[in-house]
Amino acid sequence: MRHGKKINHLGRTAAHRKAMLSNLASSLILHKRVSTTVAKAKALRKYVEPLLTKSKNDTTHSRRTVFAYLQNKESIKELFDEVSTKIANRPGGYTRILKTGYRLGDNAEMCVIELVDYNEDMVSTTGAAATGAKKPRRRSSGKKKEAEANPATETKAEATETKDENKDAE
Template sequence: MATSLIKHKRITTTLAKAKALRQYVEPLITKSKNDTTHSRRTVFSYLQDKEAVTILFREISEKVASRPGGYTRIIKLENRLGDNAEMAFIELVDYNEVYKKDGAATERKSTRRRGGKKKSGAGAAAENAVEAASATPVETATVEAPETPDEPVAEAAEEQAPETEETPKEEKKED
């Protein structure tokens, strides 16, 4: 079953077998992250299938390189009609396109802490001010082309320019 899971990325089986398979396969996937001759031989001693070992070390180990664990997902299905056994999917997490977020590559943080220390005092106020300044949109004046070719572009620019306070040159003319 471990070989089938590695080759097909998803299999349907009973819930009890899926839970047992998870405990068997996840250490093998962890061992495949370290691509050495020793780890290949160790994994081959469990799987006894050269093709499955190759797929595991080439494809699967690259996808799970940043993941600290939890390489499989078990999804419960309806009971089997013949004997009413609990059925389940077991699949490799990184190969399911339904549960992936937009843009695929979702990186996990390397720390397992729940929360960080909160900044206090001037450091937090300065950082909040920087975030607020970067969050506000910057308005820019746009100059549209004149409707008729007779109007010069400079007049259109003056009409579109925002009005400002009087400059010191204009104040001197009034005096």
């Protein structure tokens, strides 16, 4: 049983894993997208999203806390100056993982992890997202769709109404 074993160790020692995630997070902040394996991307998402949340509050304490994780002055500057202003009103979910296929050498599942607000193709979508209004999600039984698709067929209620109207006309 694997009770209480949330973290994916990625086949590395604790120090190696910490250094790898720190470097991946710095690269993600500086370049806005990184190509890596799916397992590393999922581990990176858990590592970097709290740092992005902390960057919304630009204080000396939060800068020092994030620096303890990233150890890179350029990425700290980029995170607090540019990235935090772009994600300021987003309540969470700052990263997106897009699967790209399998690596040729070892058949590892590859993906691209990116910052959501920096992908212009996804940001400028048309429809409800562009207008700002959300379309309500509803389930339908399919009866309404059948009636719209096949207007020639009448329901029983409509048939009785037309008969009643015909009798009144006579």
